[in-house]
Amino acid sequence: MATTITIDRQYVKTGETAELKFTFTNPNYSLSLASLTVRTEASTDTTVAGGTVHSLVNRGVINGQRVYTATFTPTANLNYSFYRIAYDVAGDADDAFSDYFAVDTVRPTIESASIAKSDLRLGEKTTITITFSEPLTYSSFTLADLQVDAGKGTLSNLRRVHSDTVASATWQVDLQAPTTRPASGLDGNQIRINLAGITDKAGNTGENSVVNGVATSWTNLPTVSYNIDNGVPPMVAITGQPATTIKGGDSFTVTFTFNER
Incomplete structure (x- = not known):
């Protein structure tokens, strides 16, 4: 079984990839990409995958354990969401999960x-x-x-x-x-x-x-x-007053024109 699945980034952002590391207690263990999934743990849209796992490399036996590495490439235009890498094989006892990590490939605007x-x-x-x-x-x-x-x-x-x-x-x-x-x-x-x-x-x-x-x-x-403001008090021109006296019932329009709004 996989003893550990680790990822080298807590946040995976625009333009980045992350390295995954799989360590098995059985030095003869063989890992395939088909047994790995990117599991959505919390997301605004759970139908969107957080990314893909690819470029699997067998690193050999290190300290008596079989070690593989792979690359995680995040999905473009994905808002901040939490994911885990899951290792799914027959029987729950052999399943393993990475720690939570966040994917955010959207720039703030x-x-x-x-x-x-x-x-x-x-x-x-x-x-x-x-x-x-x-x-x-x-x-x-x-x-x-x-x-x-x-x-x-x-x-x-x-x-x-x-x-x-x-x-x-x-x-x-x-x-x-x-x-x-x-x-x-x-x-x-x-x-x-x-x-x-x-x-x-x-x-x-x-x-x-x-x-x-x-x-x-x-x-x-x-x-x-x-x-x-220009700091100068506004001036006003008043026009429209009649030149002669008006009698009861008459009216007229006065216009006030300022030199600025």
Whole structure:
């Protein structure tokens, strides 16, 4: 019987494979791929296999025991799920199982982003909320992964919405408008995020610029932009008053035209 089945990774993520090791007390034991299965222990979709076992190699007799190794290749586009490698032969006494391991071959993405107030006075502060497709690992997302244009404000107090110690999918960051009016670009300012800087629990980054062959993994937060007030009090022109006195029952329209929205 198989005394142990081990896997060299606790998490198998995008672009990775894992090595399996099978050790038998009987030095003459012969193992075949047909007796091995990938068993779903917990999954959002139990019909999806976690991966395949292949490339079986007989390593010979080591310390009086027969040793085999094989390669586990995870299924693509599979959300975080738990699996075990099962060795199934006739008779339950000869069955064996590996420890639990997780498969996650989906990169985290930005699910939504919003800004509490998009029109800011000079020096005014607002809050931006970012929700990812899955929780991120602790401390993988930092202020260094966010940018605004020079002179267009500062970002601070990046935080999880829930606990500081438990992975969360929703984060918030404060944006303060500059105290001095920018020389240009008051409207439509963007906030950029480095997708290669965010990491899920399995270690998948939001973007792999090397694999995808792009020069940068920075992108604008979707649906988030802000405008900076020019710091000058608005002026108004009033038109439409009649030039003469009106009598009872008459009416007229007055138009107030401001020099900014």
